[in-house]
Amino acid sequence: MNNDFERVLLSAKEIEKITEKLAQQITEDYNGKDLLVIGLLKGSFVFISDLVRHIDLPCKLDFMSVSSYGSSTSSSGNVKILMDCSLPIDNANVLIVEDIIDSGNTLSYIVDYIYRKGASDVKICTLLNKPKRRETHVDIQYEGTTIDDNFVAGYGMDYNETYRNIPYIGILKKEIYS
Ligand code: IMP
Numbered sequence: 034m035n036n037d038f039e040r041v042l043l044s045a046k047e048i049e050k051i052t053e054k055l056a057q058q059i060t061e062d063y064n065g066k067d068l069l070v071i072g073l074l075k076g077s078f079v080f081i082s083d084l085v086r087h088i089d090l091p092c093k094l095d096f097m098s099v100s101s102y103g104s105s106t107s108s109s110g111n112v113k114i115l116m117d118c119s120l121p122i123d124n125a126n127v128l129i130v131e132d133i134i135d136s137g138n139t140l141s142y143i144v145d146y147i148y149r150k151g152a153s154d155v156k157i158c159t160l161l162n163k164p165k166r167r168e169t170h171v172d173i174q175y176e177g178t179t180i181d182d183n184f185v186a187g188y189g190m191d192y193n194e195t196y197r198n199i200p201y202i203g204i205l206k207k208e209i210y211s
């Protein structure tokens with residue numbers, strides 16, 4: 034285990050199981066429908082690549098890059114779109130893929146934004162959910178697992194742009210970010 038972690042929260046095997054289950058549910062729900070999967074960069078890049086390979090349907094894939102960090106470990110309501118998606122969204126069934134939902138500020142803004150761009154349906158798939166930290170309500174249709182109020186990293190998620198390449202998810206030691 035990386036020494037900056039207090040402990041492993043989810044092993045690569047556990048993440049794989051969760052991801053396969055989510056993909057199976059998505060495959061059933063979108064059967065016969067067009068599907069546009071939009072990943073939020075950078076945090077979701079590992080999760081989305083595993084998830085879509087288990088979605089057994091034709092689907093389109095796009096990315097957006099958003100930032101909303103107020104301080105180093107919590108987001109603000111100020112969501113900035115650093116890179117917009119490029120495929121047409123008009124009348125699309127959009128599935129937004131996110132690594133973790135914390136305050137909910139980012140996702141509630143993005144869902145609204147994608148509806149305003151003309152999507153006919155917008156749903157959310159997140160690997161992790163930290164409901165204790167919620168400030169803005171978001172409807173989550175596909176959730177991997179709920180976690181406590183700890184700062185986690187790995188499997189795409191970072192602290193200060195580090196740890197994204199670690200294949201499991203760990204709880205970061207408080208001394209690393211405080
Ligand atoms: P929200 O707007 O507060 O819901 O923030 C969502 C974004 O904050 C996520 O997409 C992550 O990129 C980041 N984030 C929130 N909690 C964590 C964490 O524990 N570790 C790493 N990134 C996090």
Ligand code: MG
Nearest residue numbers: 073076077132
């Ligand atoms: Mg993110």
